[in-house]
Amino acid sequence: MPWRLLKIGLRGAHKEPRFFPEPADLRDSYDVVIIGGGGHGLACAYYLATRHGIRNVAVLEQGYIGGGNTGRNTTIVRSNYLTPDGVRFYDASVRMFQRLSQELDINLFYSTRGHYTLAHSDEAMRTMRWRAEVNRHLDVDSQVVDRDAVGRGIPGLDLDCGGSQPVMGALYHAPGAVVRHDAVAWGYARAATNNGVEVHQKTRVTGMQVENGRVCGVATDRGNIRCGAVVSMVAGSTPRITEMAGLSTPIEIFPLQACVTEPVKPFLDTIVVSGSLHVYVSQSSRGELVMGASVDPAVLHSTRSSFEFVEGLADRIVDLFPFTARLRINRQWAGMSDMTPDFAPIMGTTPVSGFYLDAGWGTWGFKATPISGSTMADTVANNRNHELIEPFRFDRFADFQLVGEKGAASVGH
Amino acid sequence: MQQLDCPIIGRRPISEFVYGGEVRRPPPGDAPLADVADHAFNRTGQPTVLREWWFHRPTGRWFVLERNTLSNVVERVVPPQEVAYAIPTL
Numbered sequence: 001m002p003w004r005l006l007k008i009g010l011r012g013a014h015k016e017p018r019f020f021p022e023p024a025d026l027r028d029s030y031d032v033v034i035i036g037g038g039g040h041g042l043a044c045a046y047y048l049a050t051r052h053g054i055r056n057v058a059v060l061e062q063g064y065i066g067g068g069n070t071g072r073n074t075t076i077v078r079s080n081y082l083t084p085d086g087v088r089f090y091d092a093s094v095r096m097f098q099r100l101s102q103e104l105d106i107n108l109f110y111s112t113r114g115h116y117t118l119a120h121s122d123e124a125m126r127t128m129r130w131r132a133e134v135n136r137h138l139d140v141d142s143q144v145v146d147r148d149a150v151g152r153g154i155p156g157l158d159l160d161c162g163g164s165q166p167v168m169g170a171l172y173h174a175p176g177a178v179v180r181h182d183a184v185a186w187g188y189a190r191a192a193t194n195n196g197v198e199v200h201q202k203t204r205v206t207g208m209q210v211e212n213g214r215v216c217g218v219a220t221d222r223g224n225i226r227c228g229a230v231v232s233m234v235a236g237s238t239p240r241i242t243e244m245a246g247l248s249t250p251i252e253i254f255p256l257q258a259c260v261t262e263p264v265k266p267f268l269d270t271i272v273v274s275g276s277l278h279v280y281v282s283q284s285s286r287g288e289l290v291m292g293a294s295v296d297p298a299v300l301h302s303t304r305s306s307f308e309f310v311e312g313l314a315d316r317i318v319d320l321f322p323f324t325a326r327l328r329i330n331r332q333w334a335g336m337s338d339m340t341p342d343f344a345p346i347m348g349t350t351p352v353s354g355f356y357l358d359a360g361w362g363t364w365g366f367k368a369t370p371i372s373g374s375t376m377a378d379t380v381a382n383n384r385n386h387e388l389i390e391p392f393r394f395d396r397f398a399d400f401q402l403v404g405e406k407g408a409a410s411v412g413h
Numbered sequence: 414m415q416q417l418d419c420p421i422i423g424r425r426p427i428s429e430f431v432y433g434g435e436v437r438r439p440p441p442g443d444a445p446l447a448d449v450a451d452h453a454f455n456r457t458g459q460p461t462v463l464r465e466w467w468f469h470r471p472t473g474r475w476f477v478l479e480r481n482t483l484s485n486v487v488e489r490v491v492p493p494q495e496v497a498y499a500i501p502t503l
Binding site: 239240248249251298302308338397 | 415427428430431432434435446447450451453454455456457458460463465480482483485
């Protein structure tokens with residue numbers, strides 16, 4: 001090894017293999033164009049190449065890979081949803097996540113922590129029981145625990161929350177986990193490029209060519225591309241893309257903010273969510289408390305973070321964990337959430353033939369990265385919705401067949 | 414602290430306001446179901462100057478603003494007469 005190091009020192013590192021190969025020039029035609037180089041888009045490209053043999057694929061990313069909401073979430077993975085459709089879908093995702101480090105040959109720091117959703121009222125306890133029953137019916141490990149068990153399970157927690165909203169119990173979800181979100185994007189990107197997919201960063205889609213109800217290409221700031229299928233996997237930029245395709249959707253963009261404290265000794269080995277206090281918190285492997293809240297109050301296409309957010313969050317986190325009053329906030333940031341009225345995604349085929357949508361990921365998208373990539377790849381390859389995503393189909397609003405997942409959103413909105 | 418221009422008593426902190434969403438013209442009573450679904454669910458999602466409802470809690474008044482959803486700048490206070498069709502009547 002020292003000889004190799006010496007050789008690199010003398011000759012330079014330019015011949016060494018890089019994590020990502022240099023991208024080729026943008027070609028003027030692909031079978032499939034995926035808009036959005038986040039976790040979902042890169043996962044879809046990877047599964048198109050490996051499971052369906054579709055390798056003539058370009059992933060177009062306006063910024064850099066994983067630089068959107070993939071790198072802005074609070075990295076929580078769980079499947080304790082409310083509707084059977086949601087539970088089935090997210091459970092498949094958790095199971096894929098558990099094997100993903102091996103499959104992609106990259107350490108994702110996948111860490112199963114257990115996940116408490118605190119209930120501060122009878123109404124919340126009722127929802128927790130409901131979720132636990134639906135979860136267990138579908139073989140997902142969730143149970144309602146009482147106040148004492150919450151006290152034993154979460155060190156440093158004030159069970160009375162400063163006296164205003166005492167904890168009555170919680171939904172405990174053992175498979176709840178955190179995972180290094182950037183590595184998920186990097187792992188999928190490397191695996192996809194190794195299988196022949198082209199990933200083009202700093203390539204913004206500016207228009208879409210639709211002829212006779214069928215998509216035939218996209219315009220980018222680096223030239224036009226002809227293609228047989230376009231998959232939009234752009235989360236907060238979805239309405240801009242659907243407008244290019246001439247589609248109306250229920251999606252509205254709200255900023256979602258998060259922050260981390262300075263690092264402290266490891267003390268919190270579980271994930272804690274309180275819907276009533278609008279806060280979720282976990283401790284990263286670096287020791288920082290990673291905290292988030294509900295979305296901002298009004299529609300806004302912006303990733304600026306605000307003082308109102310951090311002030312409100314600090315107020316509530318101190319009720320939950322009184323000792324955090326001594327901690328300082330290190331960083332805060334925001335992402336753009338594409339919210340839907342029923343808090344479920346919009347996935348699959350659309351009225352425009354060859355245009356597929358993977359959107360409406362609101363505040364719940366990161367945990368679905370592997371399953372949305374694989375089900376969307378299956379949907380594109382077969383031109384019909386995969387059975388797991390059929391409940392999330394584009395036209396469910398026109399049919400008044402909403403999915404009703406709001407009760408399982410991490411915090412009230 | 415972010416502030417919003419209340420047409421009644423001037424600039425107030427954003428925390429005093431409740432967002433009411435985009436102003437949309439309701440379909441006629443005998444509209445086809447597709448139009449009802451479009452009105453109930455679909456929204457102008459892309460960045461634009463959006464005409465939207467706001468409620469000021471302390472004064473208890475609803476009003477309509479035109480706000481740029483990319484820059485977060487309020488461009489105009491809309492007089493109630495302009496949106497009278499959307500105000501529920503008894």
